[in-house]
Amino acid sequence: MTTATLDDAGIAPNAKRLLWAGFTAILAAGVGFAIRNGTLATWSHEFGFTNLQNGLIGGAGFSGFCFGIIIxxxxxxxxxYGKLIISAFLLHVLSAIVTLMPTTGMEQQTAFLLLFTGTFIFSLANGTLEAVANPLVATLFPxxxxxxxxxxxxxxPAGMILGALITLAVGGQWTWKAQLGLYLLPTVVYGLMFLGQSFPKSDASEKGLSLGEMxxxxxxxxASVAGFLIYLFTRDAVGANILHGLTQSDFFIGSSWNMISLAVGLGFVAWVAVITRFAIGHWLLFVLFIAHAILGSLELGTDSWIENINGTILSPAQGKILFIFASAMMFGLRFSSHWIENKLKLSPVALLFTCSLLAIIGLFSASGVNGITAAFGAMFIYSIGKTFFWPTMLAVVGDRFPRTGxxxxxxxxxxxxxxxxxxGGPGLxxxxxxxxxxxxxxxxxxxVLESNRSEQPSKWLGFSEVTALDGKLLEEAKSLPVAERSPTQQAMVESEIAGSRKTLRFDAILPIGMAVIYLLLLIYFKAIGGYKPLKITPEEASGGSQGPAGY
Structure with a gap:
């Protein structure tokens, strides 16, 4: 594909086409994500998965993203960009093939492995697409x-709305496979929208900076932040769930695999150290990486469970409606960030701090709701809070670190x-x-817990192992009217409601940590004269400086 030239306004002639092509690509990811969330209860009923197992499958929908977007x-x-888009398209198709293979009556471990792998491939495709879309849009609209x-x-959120509406409309009539396969429709559309298009280069690439310089x-x-999470993924997701067939009782798998996993994580850090000639890195980018790790667990980890949790506290249908409402709020608000910045005079960091406070209030409020009206109020506050986190963090990196391309x-x-x-996903x-x-x-x-326990105990990181309820038995109890439940079934349902409320309160710890980080960054930027975007100078382009002036 050819290289597009930016005009005087900093926008290529096909900028809007590329923007909406990227929009459709991420929409396909949102559709798949929402439909998969809507099938968690079905998978628990069909295969007997625990909440942790469902969380691990949901987590795979994000873990693969890391490798796609980093590579x-x-x-x-x-x-x-073109070759990466083709790769992502093919991965999306492969994901559908693998994910739709499990059948009723299949051994739980085999079904889990197929769903975990298919979901991982799906997220790998999504990450590859965002490796294109984020820098492309940042370059097109500098x-x-x-x-x-x-x-x-x-x-x-637009994709999540479509996916949730699909499960709401046809969930009772269509199989989960028929529903999940629908994400291939926007996949075909984004492929056609990108077909034959030309692309600009990033500012860093245009200036001729090498990968080591970037x-x-x-x-x-x-690199140490990413390396630590890669180590956890290799040790826990790959080791415990694939190589050792869900052996949760031996979650760390032994010292040999732990050392191999550690070597993988350290290998990434060593690679970065070598290509950068052992550059320490900028402290601000390190802090932003830590904040984004917390942000990811908060926003997307909560999104993975919020429909399920609200559905437990209220009803499955109301949980889905609240999920659609929160996603619609997020969709609309993301078109108003320009107005917020200009009219309210909020810098990107000030916007992030404000959103953290709203997320704290929203999650604590959601944990105590008893009716749909109060739940709408809590989701309204939480949705405003979570809306601007992810894209605004990307914008901060684009503004303050143009050398990194x-x-x-x-x-x-x-x-x-x-x-x-x-x-986030497995933790919740x-x-x-x-x-x-x-x-x-x-x-x-x-x-009741002992007689209805799952085959697999629930264990995560260094926390103590707990006995979990059997997902299939729990879903059967929840599906019955209250009058038809036995005392044992009613105790199971009431305890899951209580557990869901406490989980949301536990989740609120994350935005508290984010608020502290963003407050400290606000103080820092005020001390250096305010937040402003930076440019690559000719001296930096020739390798004469470690970073743009103004740090």
Whole structure:
């Protein structure tokens, strides 16, 4: 494909076509994500999965993203956007083939492995696409990155709305396979929209900076954040769930595999150290990477479970309606970021801090709701809070670290997604299992827990192993009217409701940590004269400086 030339306004002639092609590509990811969320209860009923197992499958929908976006971000300026788009398209098709293979009656371990692998491939395709879309839009619209990146990422909630509407409309009539396969429709559309288009190069690539020069501000500090999460993924997701067939009782798998996993994580850090000539990296980018790891677990980890949790506290239909409402709020608000920045005079960092406060209030409110009206209010507040996190963080990196080209954006996106896969998704699943089990014991129903326990205990990171309820038995109890449930079934349902409420309160710890980080960054930028975008100078382009002036 040829190279597009930017005009005087900084926008290529086909800029809007490329923007909407990227929009449709991320929309396809959102559709698949929402439909998969809507099938969690079905999978629990059909295969007997625990909340942790469902969380691990959901987590795979983000972990693969990391590898797609990091690898794609590293090579995109070398091989071009077109080849990456073709690769993503083929991966999306392969994902559908693998994910739709499980059948009723299949051994639980085999079904889990297929769903986990298919979901991982799906997220690998999504990551590859964002390795194209994020730097492409940041390059096409250099004077208003926050606004256009928010528009690009409005496609995510749009896809979630479509996916949730599909499951709401046909969930009772169509099989989960028929529903999930529908994400291939927008996949075909984005392929056609990108077909034959020309693309600009990033500012760093245009200036002729090598990969090592682009990576210097990431350095050892930034690579260590990604390396730690890659280590966790290799140790836990690959080791515990694939190589050892879901052996949760031996979650760390032994010292030999742990050392191999450690070597993989350290290998990434060592590679960055070598190509950057052992550059330490910029402290601000390191802090942004940590904040984005927390952000990923909060926004997407919560999205993975919010429909299920609201559906537990209220009803499955109301949980789906609330999910659609929250996604619609997010979709609309992402088109108004330009107005917020200009009318309210909020810098990107100030916007992030404000959103953190709203997320805290929203999650605590959601944990205590007893009716649909209060739930709408809580989701309204939470949705405003979570809306601007992801694209605004990308805009901050694009503004403050232009030397890094597509690389820093891609690594940060990968960190966010790996955090969801290894921390947010499984962590909330484990929390729901644990708090549900604790409530059963506290209410004198330990025998109910023991007689309805899952085949696999629930264990996550270094937290203690807990006995989890069998997902199939729990879903059967929830499907019955209250009057038809046995005392044992009613105890199971009531305990899951209590566990869901406590899980949301536990989740609120994340935006508290983010608020602290963004507050400190606000103080920092005020001390240096305010937040402003930076440019690559001729001296930096020739390798004469470690970073743009103004740091």
């Amino acid at each position: 794609g971000g590293v090579i995109v300026d070398k091989i071009g 004077h208003n990155r926050t606004h256009y990146l928010n528009i690009l990422h409005a496609s995510w 990576m210097k501000e990431v350095g050892i500090l930034g 597509a690389v820093a954006m891609s690594i940060m996106g990968g960190i966010g997604m790996l955090s969801v896969g290894q921390l 699943g484990y929390a729901k299992d644990r708090f549900t089990a604790e409530h059963l014991v506290e209410t004198g129903n330990a025998q």
